[in-house]
Amino acid sequence: MPRRYLSLTTLADALSLMKRTFPPSNHTETVSLEQAVGRVTAQPLYARYSVPSGNVAAMDGYAVQSRETVGAGDRRPKVLVDAHRVNTGEVVPPMYDAVIMVEDVWREDGPLTIRKAASPGQFIRRAGDDIRSGDLIVPRGHQIRPFDIGALGAYGIADVPVRAVTIGLVPTGSDLVPIGQAPLPGQTVESNTCMAGAYLAGMGATCRRYGRVPDDSDAIREAVGAAVRESDLVIVSAGTSAGTRDFTTAAIADLGEVLVHGVATRPGKPVVIGSVDAKPVLGLPGNPVATQTMLRELVAPLLEGWGLSPYQQYGCTVRLARTVTSDVGFEEFVPVSVGKVNGVYSAAPHPRGGGVQMAAVRANGYLRIPASGEGFAAGCEVPVTLTVPPGYVDRTLLCIGVREQAITELADALTESGYLLHCCAADTIAALLALQENTCYAAAVMVPECEPLVRDLAGCYCPATEPVRVRIAAREIGIASRGGLGLPDLASARVATHPRGTAPRLLLDALLPDHGIDPFDLLIAAEVRSHDAAAAAVCGGLADAGICSAGAAAAAGLGFVPFGTESYELWFRPEVRDDGGMQEVLRILRSQQFSSRLGERQDYLTDRTGEFVTGAHGSLIGVSERSIS
């Protein structure tokens, strides 16, 4: 009978419980000055001696007795009888009380002359002017900046006592393989503790990664026990939920006490907070995004409370490009990409779901949805937290739509000119709606190369704007089958195809009537999400005909009868056309380098890459003619 979670705890309660239960470890370590940047001082640091230790010149010039210079003026040059050449930082002999800059002293093959009197003390740094022995350089709790290093070194600090926390990272799971090894089905690369180590080291923690522990309760208990003995805090990766192979919770319970099992967040729900020998032991979900959430929302605040260097987070208020829903009762964190659209910060969500680690990588921020809320509607203003420096957002081109390799290649090429193109995955229709609402910089769409159909799409979903269309790439669409099935044959075939509204399906439905077939009579054996899946359905015997690309058919070793083309395009508003970012986009799309790069990938047709698409191209007739020939 399945074990259920203990009643879920809110994030806020879990954190305050941890802060109450686990006071600062107050451990310190001493690091060399070179290593001290970013660390937090454990004690106030005082100057070991006075600087300068005597009176020294603040300028290159001549040490003089100021009273001897009285009366000198532009029209009354004065000869210096008693002056001593000094360079910046050199000791000024006791008998002198001022320094005159070398630029203000003349010696045309004669005596030194000045044209301006020196005031007492001028350009002299007195002993202790910079700092006196025993003065405070930086207080305790000061996060050392690179430029602080200069003063610390200059005033006698060669080693710095800093706050220290030792964290043990224990990866569990019989399915784990090390980074660098390709996982077999069911295997997972153990990168979570590497990621956690990198993140926590950034706060100044000393992390120790232990070896991978198989799903064995004794082994896990032993490993966690060992880690607790050697650490101030222990993080156990995976095995925290209610699976038959989840031993982490039990191990913590055996060794100490489980304080919390299950936090009301998404991602991150199956987290375990325990106490062993009065030290915090956290069991984090194997799901990397859940792990990230818990590191950021639970571990980092605890460590900050312990005096380590906080990560600085920067917020930003954005206009939401798409509706984001959430279940009441769960505090949810949604990866988003933020960009400036028409002068306003807009954000679009990336697809969620724990496994989608790439969403967090592609995103430049995240949206927090409180447990009390059901989410936010498109168009409303919401606060987001950035995961990049704020400056990056201003050069981010926010695209919404169909994510294909072609657009990621474009994004990669764009970085050379300083623009960051983010494409938040959505279907063509959602992309057009965002364009209509002016909440995205451009829409990435996959449309049938068939003007009337495209006109319908545009008319339905972005009637208010007359978008500029630029072609990224195209793909030949047709029928994959064991034989050479053509459109007429579909009357009596089991068909695997994309859902309605997608380019291949729109083309298919538009062409079938020419062959006396009512699209609604079509026998759909499988509705697929990719060309490969359509071809696979045929290979698997689930369907007789798969509506897919030429490349997918070829890859599956199937026959192929083309009937049209799907066009991968960027749609944007005319006012964006002369914008610097768009100019770069067009330049890259039109470069030979780019289309040859596309050619290497998938089955793109790149003959018209970068061209503006107009009504002239690919009329319905044209298409059907090509397809039937």
Add this chain to the structure above:
Amino acid sequence: MPRRYLSLTTLADALSLMKRTFPPSNHTETVSLEQAVGRVTAQPLYARYSVPSGNVAAMDGYAVQSRETVGAGDRRPKVLVDAHRVNTGEVVPPMYDAVIMVEDVWREDGPLTIRKAASPGQFIRRAGDDIRSGDLIVPRGHQIRPFDIGALGAYGIADVPVRAVTIGLVPTGSDLVPIGQAPLPGQTVESNTCMAGAYLAGMGATCRRYGRVPDDSDAIREAVGAAVRESDLVIVSAGTSAGTRDFTTAAIADLGEVLVHGVATRPGKPVVIGSVDAKPVLGLPGNPVATQTMLRELVAPLLEGWGLSPYQQYGCTVRLARTVTSDVGFEEFVPVSVGKVNGVYSAAPHPRGGGVQMAAVRANGYLRIPASGEGFAAGCEVPVTLTVPPGYVDRTLLCIGVREQAITELADALTESGYLLHCCAADTIAALLALQENTCYAAAVMVPECEPLVRDLAGCYCPATEPVRVRIAAREIGIASRGGLGLPDLASARVATHPRGTAPRLLLDALLPDHGIDPFDLLIAAEVRSHDAAAAAVCGGLADAGICSAGAAAAAGLGFVPFGTESYELWFRPEVRDDGGMQEVLRILRSQQFSSRLGERQDYLTDRTGEFVTGAHGSLIGVSERSIS
């Protein structure tokens, strides 16, 4: 005859010249994933394989055939005939097309039952759902964040090609001693290249510090030449101005070409930009703050242009608490401290002058004054750049006034409760003016313990507010002399004392008439800035009597006749009194720990530390009585 600077170049011109002259080195290095955080990718990184490699469960539960579950409902539980237990991440056998969460499956000692149908594909992560082999993980030019590490590792990246720049750091100067060695008069600790290395490493540069080179033209030429051979960029520290021992410029000229000598900035003027073997060679001033300015304003932008990780700078618009002047023709950078005063961000400048490295350490930002301007007047709104994360500014208590060890001790103790107390040095009168203008959180003042005099000060400089006064410490003031000179003896003595308006001088001038002496008749042999200087003037024979503290007299081995007390106080507006920061200030001032800590330092009287000062204390009569007895 003194060498003059070539005509000064503007910072902007110098930078664009460097960017034009020195294109990116395009060097790369490969680092392990653990070392990659913060570095910038030199190439796009693609997934080495698809993840997941097969269809796997997205939840702990049971793999089922969705069609078998049709019809299940709350009131119509359905028995699962064919189901397979799977844990998150485990492979879903091919015959199943959905997974039901373990929480949604019941088995009361009987068969598995469900109360809800499963939709096809539910809780199944399909092969390639996370990423497909060959998909882009991060583009080139991507600065790797800690959480990116997880995806990179998971998708097969164990080593990361990142952009690399090798920088050689050559310290010059016969006066240099290594960090950790106490400098003699005229000696300097060589911390500049350590600081530069720490700063540039933060951008991902690989820095090599060379040994200290004495002021010898051949030695410097040789050292620079060697560094150029081994580096993409060379920074020579010191020897760049017009002193008789400045060989850096000549060395660069001998080895290559001097492009710029002298940039119109303060600090930073004597900088040399040269080209040797088509590599940039910079001679930076020995003055550490000038070095910081040039690293930040010249080197960092060049390296950013070369593709290294930029330092993120955060701006803030502030109300200026004090007037800041600047010479036209020089772009000036002024260290400031920013804090929130009465809900408004205020900033006060720290004392300038190249040598004052501590100003940059004490500051949390800097103000840029354009070359075209003469500065900014107190009260006007100006943009500043922060040198700390913006969040810190909100917990910064901005004080202006007399900087004594007592207040730095207070600042140190305050950090424990999360408040950052910054005290920008200014005299008592300037502090009171800022309090009057409500541009500081508190004024740190040194006032005579003599109510009528204090009333005069307050009446003159902050009439609009009735400040709350809290005592930090006090000091006994009197006459230091070889004999036991008292106030009456001053009629015929050469006196060393502080300038008018300071506490000791106000006390003195108030008391002299009691002894028939007109303060204006006093023979001032030396006007001093510190108690120690007053005592030193007596020891040096410059004066017969020094007006100073008991401690200063004792330290100098002089006799001492007290005549009053100077009181070191924090003045603030009544509305601040209940503010969280002020509560902490008062708590600390009143703690035994604090006053005992003060006792150890200088000659503070701490008997009334933390007390509110009222008119009752120390009237003029009281004081003179004490002093004469």
